[in-house]
Amino acid sequence: MNNITDSSKARKRRRDEEIEDEDALSLGKFEDNLTFSDTLVALRVMRSQFPRIDKVSIQPFILQSQIYSSVNDRTQVDRELESLRREKVLRIFKLNTGQDDHAIMFLDDYLTQIERVEKRMEEKKQGDLQVFKWFKTHVIDSKLEPSIGHQELCELLALGGKVKDEHISLLINAGVLTRQLIDPDMYWFAIPNIGSVLKGLSQGRKELLSFLNRRRYKEMMLAPLEKKRLRLSPLDMRFHLRDLIGSGHLKTIHTPTGLVVRVSKD
Amino acid sequence: MGLRPLSGGPKKGAMSSNGPGLWVERNLSAGTYPERSVERVERKGTACASSDIIIREEDAWRMWKEIGGREAGQIRPNSFSNRVKSNRVSSLQLSNYKDIVSPHRGSINSLQVDLTEERYLLSGASDASVAVYDVQRATDYEGGGLIAKHKSIFVVDKQHEQGHKYAISSAIWYPIDTGLFVTGSYDHYVKVWDTNSTQVVMNFKMPGKVYRTAMSSLATSHMLIATGTEDVQVRLCDIASGAFAHTLSGHRDGIMTVEWSTSSEWVLVTGGCDGAIRYWDIRRAGCFRVLDQSQSQLGRRPPLLERSAMNKVSMSKSLSTGQNLSAKSRPQQRKSANGNGIKQSPIGRIPAKGSVRQRLHPGMLSSQDRATAHYGAVTGLKVTDDGMYLLSAGSDSRIRLWDVESGCNTLVNFETVRLQTSKAIQLAMSQDPALVFVPCMTAVKAFDVWSGKTCLTFRGHYEYVNCCWFSSQDQELYTGGCDRKILVWSPSRLISDELDGGPMNDQDNWSD
16 A cells, blocks of 8 residues: 555655544545445554544544444444444444534443543542443443443443442543433443543534535545644544545545545535 | 547537537437447436436447336346336435425424325424325426426414414324324324314323324224323324324333335334334334344354354343343342342342332343433334334434344444434435435435445535435435425436437538
8 A cells, every 4th residue: 555665755745734644544645545345444544544642541442433434335334343243342322512423432442441540530539430440340341332321331230349429420430430411310321531622523514514614616635635734623624524425415526637625525 | 521520439418519611420320329429418407398317329229128027028127117216216316397385384394194095194293293295296397398396285384273373293194094194293292183074073182392293004903192202102103093002111202203014904013212123013012132243143143053052141131131130130220228239139130129019020130221222312213114124313423324123233334424403303215226315414314224335415405404215116306494494306217308409410510
């Protein structure tokens, strides 16, 4: 996919304020890395291309729309995600950024993230921390869906020890669970510490779409577009491009000079 | 002897692009018939009266070959007719020879062609008007006899003394014959009309706005109209007695779509604003299945071993909820006396607060099942003709295909970006080829049912499309939208060019 000579030339030509990627795969052009044959391959590559954010320590996650933009057959993607979920390789979370957004995270990354949060809460001495252990061993292992009911949660936690109200509030404070707005008895599983990233996600989406909408023909060549930097989002342009192409707001058109990204009107 | 054209392949507009100076060899000799494909130019019917259609002679040759094969018995009749139908469906476009003149002054909410003859189209609109059109015989012709105009046979609107007062959300034919039709409206009434005299025969008052009415086309022992309203209960109205038969409760919010099953006259499917899809057998209380989007299967049918394992799990679950004793049953949704939901007693037992002991009928336990099929409201439902699969569209802009027997989501991904969220949409299905027509905002898209890929897109309406109906007999699609128009999409028709000389005559392209 990438030549070493190509990458060194590209590095020379890049301007200073561009993102420096350490990973060899990401040095190639975005156009070459646009489609993959397999969902797991796509997930792994995208996990390695996850941008490093300075202020927030967060493990890589992938949006479901990004996978849709990378693999041709969406039904195959759905089915492979389902079988990977059942094999406990990854977990799917429903995000609250409005639309039908789902984030995919590898199980190991998720457990690392929980441990980080646990450590932080331990430093602040916020309470009884054994609930995190119960959560990891009993709840995550057996409940694979993105949501859980209150009763079931208490049942599963009770397998570890005596459950009290404070334990559940601790989990909610840590950001591991969130209440559902429509139903007070149901919780969504959530990725802790993800709030600022999600805000950056929705703002970045809006910024990119408004940037393209302001142009005369509502389109731009992919090569210069991916080199731009978004002001309001800590995530890089490639992340947002994959997300918007996969959710259908943008479409890519092949032209003799390369790929063009255009706002789709529907 | 003339110069042969440079490339032997098909060239669109071959006639017009050859300027003076080139002899173009016409394919007049029959011997070289299948080798070259000369295309005739298509001229749209606007400028002149004739409208030739591009055909490739390869396609015509293939068609004749297939007919020969059918004659000789090499191709089975079903596969032959399916091939012809698929060809016609793949060439669907805005009809240039048929037009329906709609008298409505409001957006069109419901379209249905009668099931017995597939001849009369019934449409209901937001200005409380209902109209019937004959789609097989035109009322008059325009454009030199080429464009058939279908005006309405009759219109019933607010001026009618028994007519509806507010928007009509659903208009359906009586499934047995076209002597009756049923309309449901936002003025809380469901009216049954006699078609010939356009008089109201029966009136049912509902507790809320009526969103959808449905009658079973298989019913031989009942004449029930199932109505979904703003109210949480589904009501069954009986035409024979003029009263309500019974109500079905279980939904937690209004009911947007109602459909009868195509395999059993007693089974009803409803989709609610709470996002749940429930299956009811009207002979007993409560629904017998709630579709859950998290239960999925990979493929059209679950593999055999998994199915038997799943049966065991579901059976044990239903047994335990029935007996209320096992600790592994589905979580109960009742709040306990403490108010914070953490129970000390084993899960599954309903807390007995003294004399107020709520004992639930075993059929009503499903009302506690809060599984959702969509993350928003369910706005459209369609059962396949063989009754084995169900398609549902939701306001979360997703379309899901459900396997009815196992109750699982088959995870087919239909590429929809946005769907209308505030109104119910009417889906249409074609069996062979297996396509589902979905109104997506201002276009109608046809998806392949098993793979979810977009096959065709129909753009023609100026505003949102609400309803569509596919007539499988003629392979025509009728769509109605908020722009008050009913558009007809039909396969491109080969019209003979007798009216105009046409390029077949031996004329040359020299200008004078």
